[in-house]
Amino acid sequence: MSEKNKDTKVYTKVIKDIKEKILSGELKNGDRLPSEREMAEKLEVSRTSIREAIRVLEIMGLIESKRGSGNYIANSFGNSLFEPLSIMFMLQEYSPEDIHELRETLEIECCRVASKRMSDDDIKLLNDIVDKMYKTNDEEQSLLLDIRFHNIIVKSSDNPLIVNMLEVISQLMDKFIKEARKIILCEENNREILLNSHKEIVLSLQERDEEKAIYSMKKHFEIIKQAYENY
Amino acid sequence: MSEKNKDTKVYTKVIKDIKEKILSGELKNGDRLPSEREMAEKLEVSRTSIREAIRVLEIMGLIESKRGSGNYIANSFGNSLFEPLSIMFMLQEYSPEDIHELRETLEIECCRVASKRMSDDDIKLLNDIVDKMYKTNDEEQSLLLDIRFHNIIVKSSDNPLIVNMLEVISQLMDKFIKEARKIILCEENNREILLNSHKEIVLSLQERDEEKAIYSMKKHFEIIKQAYENY
Numbered sequence: 001m002s003e004k005n006k007d008t009k010v011y012t013k014v015i016k017d018i019k020e021k022i023l024s025g026e027l028k029n030g031d032r033l034p035s036e037r038e039m040a041e042k043l044e045v046s047r048t049s050i051r052e053a054i055r056v057l058e059i060m061g062l063i064e065s066k067r068g069s070g071n072y073i074a075n076s077f078g079n080s081l082f083e084p085l086s087i088m089f090m091l092q093e094y095s096p097e098d099i100h101e102l103r104e105t106l107e108i109e110c111c112r113v114a115s116k117r118m119s120d121d122d123i124k125l126l127n128d129i130v131d132k133m134y135k136t137n138d139e140e141q142s143l144l145l146d147i148r149f150h151n152i153i154v155k156s157s158d159n160p161l162i163v164n165m166l167e168v169i170s171q172l173m174d175k176f177i178k179e180a181r182k183i184i185l186c187e188e189n190n191r192e193i194l195l196n197s198h199k200e201i202v203l204s205l206q207e208r209d210e211e212k213a214i215y216s217m218k219k220h221f222e223i224i225k226q227a228y229e230n231y
Numbered sequence: 232m233s234e235k236n237k238d239t240k241v242y243t244k245v246i247k248d249i250k251e252k253i254l255s256g257e258l259k260n261g262d263r264l265p266s267e268r269e270m271a272e273k274l275e276v277s278r279t280s281i282r283e284a285i286r287v288l289e290i291m292g293l294i295e296s297k298r299g300s301g302n303y304i305a306n307s308f309g310n311s312l313f314e315p316l317s318i319m320f321m322l323q324e325y326s327p328e329d330i331h332e333l334r335e336t337l338e339i340e341c342c343r344v345a346s347k348r349m350s351d352d353d354i355k356l357l358n359d360i361v362d363k364m365y366k367t368n369d370e371e372q373s374l375l376l377d378i379r380f381h382n383i384i385v386k387s388s389d390n391p392l393i394v395n396m397l398e399v400i401s402q403l404m405d406k407f408i409k410e411a412r413k414i415i416l417c418e419e420n421n422r423e424i425l426l427n428s429h430k431e432i433v434l435s436l437q438e439r440d441e442e443k444a445i446y447s448m449k450k451h452f453e454i455i456k457q458a459y460e461n462y
Contacts, residue, residue: 011290015314022321023402029322056290059242059283062315077319083246084293085316088308089395090253091260098392105340105393109332161320161329162336165396168316171254 010049011056017043018073033063033071060084089169096228099176104221106166107150108214110157115205115213118156126152126202134195143181147174149198153205184227197223241280242287248274249304264294264302291315320400327459330407335452337397338381339445341388346436346444349387357383357433365426374412378405380429384436415458428454 017039021027033039036054040047054071057063064072129149136142150173154166166173184190197220204212248270252258264270267285271278285302288294295303360380367373381404385397397404415421428451435443 007290008292012314015318019314019318019321019402022318023406053290056287057315059239059287060291060315061239062318073322077322083243083250084288084291085399087246087250087253087293089392090250091304091308092391092395093259094392098390101340101344101390102392102396105336109336113332159329159332160323161325161333161400164320164323165333165400168399169392169396171250175254 007049007052010043010045011053013043013045014039014050014053014057022073027073029073030075031073032069033073035070086168086171089172094172096176096179099172100180100221100224100228103173103176104218106162107153108217108221110154110159110162111201111205111213111217112210113158114153114156115208115210117158118153118205122152122156123202123206126205130195130198130202133198139181139185143178146181146198147177150177153201180224180227183231184224186231187227190223190227193223238280238283241274241276242284244274244276245270245281245284245288253304258304260304261306262304263300264304266301317399317402320403325403327407327410330403331411331452331455331459334404334407335449337393338384339448339452341385341390341393342432342436342444342448343441344389345384345387346439346441348389349384349436353383353387354433354437357436361426361429361433364429370412370416374409377412377429378408381408384432411455411458414462415455417462418458421454421458424454 018027018033027033033054034042036047036050040050043050054063054065058065058071061077062074064074066072126149129145129152133142133145133149136145155163157163181194184194197216200216201213201220204216249258249264258264264285265273267278267281271281274281285294285296289296289302292308293305295305297303357380360376360383364373364376364380367376386394388394412425415425428447431447432444432451435447
């Protein structure tokens, strides 16, 4: 077996072992891992390979090594852990329809929940964003405002799992919004339709009207779908 | 700066650089990366650090190194890339409500789409699974059948993005199903209610009835929610 395959194999074994311990409740954030010697014996590999696998997990940010004290599951995770996976998602080349479907499904739900949970400050923020959207003619700025608009609604869902999932594929989503805007704005009339659609979403949230919130977000995605079909 | 922080920093730089190249369309699956010398010069770090960062990405399965030829973006990704992220999701300790909300949202959509796209073979498979569910009294077997039932519906959505997202958090989902079943089955009557609910979903898919498919999956999640509330 080549050096590379051997290391990948030990890395996979170490990951699997840690995972089982987390599933069984034996390990959680901040907990100390067994010593490298113990792991080497249990998994029947050399200590050098264990050290290399641990090192990979450390650089990724899943594990913290403390000199003289051992290896620990990190207490909090930086973005470094998301990054390789987000690259993988970027390389998969999903179709616009696949991305549209996921976004539509999750954002309608986020918008529904946001109508009940969004803070007044965030609603004010959304109103400000829409005002700025009406005022600017600069597409680069409009795009950033659009992305921010949707992010605020997702975050207001107050569901950390949905927020984290969408974070993992945020580049994918941002790219989708950019392309969708391009396609929508090919039609002159669509600029106003798109602006009004954003406005309608804010109004429904402001009125704390769950049904309207669902309806306005559905309509928003209908505009995107229509534009793709006519393109 | 400690050795560890330095390496993490170079790794982050390398990842960022690769990501930008993918976003701009300069790099895709199977493409050759710039040489380690070029990367070291561009990112203003030593070649040794570049080599270490590349090595981490190689062990993770994102990059393939070919002796004498250079480093390439992998053509396909194994599970090894998903694993560290799935550990992170496991450690986050999301509430059952958060997991329920995500599952409900995505699975109702998957079920809606499956009513149009699911193959007759898969419908037969679902029918077999439900038959086995009725027959067995073994909870371990029932759990596996339940997990398989939902996986088949998700896969039939034919949306690789949704399938991949749910794969990343599959341990989380399986654990949720296990706990939800425990809570539901505390009530004697619920066993039959749960069985009939699975049956109803298959029937709606068999009839290719979109509205019924949505309704039956909604009802399924309503049973889970009710059980949690009465628990």
